[in-house]
Amino acid sequence: MLSQSVHTLVNQQNGNLSFKIFEFDNTSYFDHIQRNNYFTLILITSGDGIAKVDFCEYVFGADTLFAFYPYQPFMISTKAPLKGFSIQFHHDFFCIYRHHKEIATNGILFNNIYQQPFIQLQESSRKTLLNIIGEIIEELKVEGIQRDEVIVSYLKIFLVLATRIKLEQQPVQEDDAANGRQVFIVQSLRDAIEENFRIKHSASDYAALLNVTPTTLARITKIHFNKTLSDLINERIIIEAKRELYLTGKTIKEIAYELGYEDEYYFSRFFKGKTDVSPQLYRDTVGFNKGGS
Known part of the structure; x- marks a missing residue:
């Protein structure tokens, strides 16, 4: 049953x-x-x-x-x-x-x-x-x-x-953090992603921003989030893309550009790869704006 x-x-x-x-x-x-x-x-x-x-x-x-x-x-x-x-x-x-x-x-x-x-x-x-x-x-x-x-x-x-x-x-x-230094890096990483996810998409960009080695940042990210840094960046981009698709009438091309993608078709493939649906289908099935791309 x-x-x-x-x-x-x-x-x-x-x-x-x-x-x-x-x-x-x-x-x-x-x-x-x-x-x-x-x-x-x-x-x-x-x-x-x-x-x-x-x-x-x-x-x-x-x-x-x-x-x-x-x-x-x-x-x-x-x-x-x-x-x-x-x-x-x-x-x-x-x-x-x-x-x-x-x-x-x-x-x-x-x-x-x-x-x-x-x-x-x-x-x-x-x-x-x-x-x-x-x-x-x-x-x-x-x-x-x-x-x-x-x-x-x-x-x-x-x-x-x-x-x-x-x-x-x-x-x-x-409170489960190993030490204060890691807590600081984790919080700094969150802030850095929020401030830069529209323009910085690579893990190395954030390692440079935080002045730590890519290996160290990858290890800390895995410990605290059980995800890779690329996963965190990509998920934040997808969340913002969904908000724009749902709440605005912007074209797919405009949304892609605002999220740092000059090629809207590359952005659409990226979005579909993470969600299993195209940006337009997401807008049509979830968003109240039914505007085309």
Whole structure:
């Protein structure tokens, strides 16, 4: 049995998924690579296993909340039954980019290339989030007035609470650093990528900026992020490209140029290689701007 209960809202204009919440009691839904054109939250209530996300593998157990952004590749492998709930929602139903000032979710819970894509839940926070899921399910069972608005309100609360937990756990992850020098380099690297990812795309550029050898920077990056420096740079470029494709009507050529690519076709191949979809298809399936390239 794939799921015990499934509740779905569909966009009446185009027939696409707007919002979905379901309970699962095995991994058949997540045991192959997912590249969904919507946000995905997975709350594990029972079981453990390995999550393969982007270029990394993470061991997880019960009371774990995963958060994946559109077209982020992931799959979950377990040897025993896995139980929990999943929430999926499209940009058109709730745009975290547009509500970032209200909930501060994007860049913390989602789209955070520097942190693991999940949080650990304490008993109290687990109960609170499950209660919100219960309220959403009850709301979906009836055809009440302004139902979508009520569900969005519950979703906002869910995301705010999850983001708070993530923020509380981030300093703990930083404390695992081997020494103060490494912490300084890691923070400096984050700042350098944020300031320069549009114009500097090579690992050697950042080693030079930080005045460390490429080998040293590669080792520190692997220790702290379990990724290569090139992975971090590329993921930051892709995040920005997605934002531009979703939030603006700029042409693909304009976006490519602003991200440091003079050849829009090379940029399109790079984008598709990282997301499995072309920039135009991403805009057409996720973005509200349907403008051509």
